[in-house]
Amino acid sequence: GALARRSERRVDTICPYCGVGCAITVHVAEGRVLRVDGADGPANAGRLCVKGRFGLDYVHHPRRLTTPLLRRPGVPKDPALLLPGPDGRVNEDAWWAQFRPATWEEALDAAAAGLARVRDAAWAAGVHGRAMPVAGFGSAKGSNEEAYLFQKLIRSAFRTHNVDHCTRLCHASSVAALMEAIGSGAVSNPVRDCALADLIVVIGANPVQNHPVAATWIKNAVRRGARLVLIDPRRTELARVAWRTLTFTPGTDVALLNALLHVIVSEGLVNDAFVAARVQPGDLQALRAHLQAFTPEAMAPLCGIDAATLREVARAYATAPASLIFWGMGVAQHSHGTDNARALIALALLTGQIGRPGTGLHPLRGQNNVQGASDAGLIPMVLPDYHRVTDPAHRAVAEAAWGLPAGFLPAEPGLTVVEILHAAAEGRIRAMLIQGENPAMSDPDAAHARAGLARLEHLVVSDLFLTETAALADVVLPAAAWLEKTGTVTNTDRTVQLGRPVLSPPGQARADAWILEQLARRLGLNWHYDIDPLGGAPTADSGIGRVFDEMAGLMPALSGLRWQRLLRIGAITHPVPSADDPGHPVVFTERFPTPDGRAHLVPARLGAPAEPADSAYPYVLITGRQLEHWHTGAMTRRSAVLDALEPVPHVSLHPQTLQSLGVRVGERVCLRSRRGSVTAAVRADEAVPAGVAFLPFAYAEAAANLLTIAALDPVAKIAEVKYCAVAIEPVRAP
Ligand code: SF4
16 A cells, blocks of 8 residues: 555546546556546546446456467367356357467568459459458547548558448447538537536437436536436436436437428428528428428327427427427437438428537547547548548649658448448458457347358457457457557547556557557558557657558548647547647538538438337337446456446346246346347336337447447448347246
8 A cells, every 4th residue: 555655646538438438636656546537638627437437447357368379270260169058158168269369470471361362353453442352440449540540451451441440339320410411420419518508418328328428518508507418228327317218119210300390390480581692592391382292190109209399399399598409329229210310300401509608519429539530531431630541632632741652542331330240241341451440349130240250360469458349359469558658539529639558568568559550560551650669658759650641641630630730639539630739629600511612401301210120029129228238338348446346247127028028126037139148137127118128239248249230320330239130038047
């Protein structure tokens, strides 16, 4: 104790979990995290949730990867290894036994050689672009610099845009709808603007669990007098402070939202001055015609919300001096997710509830850096700053900046996450580089995804742990954790924040940016950032700084921000158009970033879930997160406090459903879909509607995505992980 106190250091950095992006002060001594305090950051002002405060000890977990690993010769990749045994546990020891330790030289050579072999054969056959049998998944948990380097590596070394990340599974549909309507996928107002809102809509999001500090700002706003409208199939915790709670039928978002829009256009609630000044001429008439059939009376039986409530909420949203909409995965993760988001955008545009403080559209970003990774171009359709790969001028800029021959970059977008794993299962993608993502757990129809990963001729994975995905790899590279490196991340508010190293990486673990530079050189690229393998300090001369400046130079949104300035200020909200610009928490105040500055109203079509419940599979499965566990659990399930709070998977069911199944709380049930089955203990939860099951996707021993369907939204290619049909049966001890 005394020794620890003497050598204690405090380092300011950013929480590695959710998109709120809380600033933290980490107290360390003797290479260990002692405790974490909230720092006075723009997103949190000292507040933290349980994950930020108690969830960082995963970095000390005894099963961190501390040396590169190579698959032992002749050991097959077997997805069955990932399934739980008769004792209900997965056998991680068997995963480790497939590998032998290797030196970095050996592992990097093997990693690059396997990727180059597949590439060179394809190039020799004249193949590149979308058909290139190589693909990469970068990560929204890495830094902006790592996301930037990752997409640059895949594009420059393989001549393909087959590069994506988990944004595809989260807000791809929101971004597609926002780009189409207002020319930008970014949020219009920060979370803390709810302090200025009179009415707040939270739809398809559960911020108390998934963006906890954001939820505290929303609750504060309600205490001050703002009215909260909660729209969700589950009666989540915010219902306790909501003015109106609309627990609607899962999958009927468009019916509900179009009914609200119908009220606005039919009751004279359109903000005519705003529409005349800021929306494409003719769009209102077309939308009005489209909405004719969507009367609240006609939609009420579909969505399960009575017409009077729909009218009341529409009037309140439209007439409040300032209304702000937050939405989450419940809106986005559907095969009609783009249409859901289109309807939300139309609400704001018709009523002029955007472009002022306290108004706007805020798709709550999940991962700590999903905004930044998307900004950096870790997406198959766009280069950094959302410059479309189909635009020859944008390709030419990137080619010149990256030292590539003119015409090198393909003109067609690459494959997306789910498409890549489909292609792998069919043998069309044969080699992959995956950094910090865990598609064996996170992707829909996991058995199919795992089969695709196992079929790859060559899979290179860099991560902190031997994840379910790494267990199917040929080469595993031990990565430094966020607390062990310098880099920037961009939160859900578009605030770019500097992260500083708190600890040294354990054993031979190395920073992902260094790994990418080493691979790039072995793949024939002339990269000389000289990135510090041990994460480095945030100094004027750091390799990460050189990457940041190159990236910012390609991004109009960051044109006024350079590494030197960021070192000085620590955080700023983009766009930052000039070197003395203070940043812009509220955007679209005068015009939208479309060619003529006007927005588009796009009618939302009524779609049905891809797989409705039927007599064979009579229940609806909703998957999601929970407060204590983050996504696939790679970090939080290795954090002592969080794992102690939620050690085993539970499926949440309404008490009525429990009764009809004849199951008591704590007993086990088997959930079965057309694609797979899992077993888990049941928990009673009145927030879940009768006939619906909620299962978090963090647990390998009950992997929710073994059940989900890979049906895709036709525009954004996001999968419908929020809705599929399942059967539920009690598991009785023999
Ligand atoms: Fe971390 Fe998000 Fe919790 Fe803040 S709200 S402490 S960013 S997990």
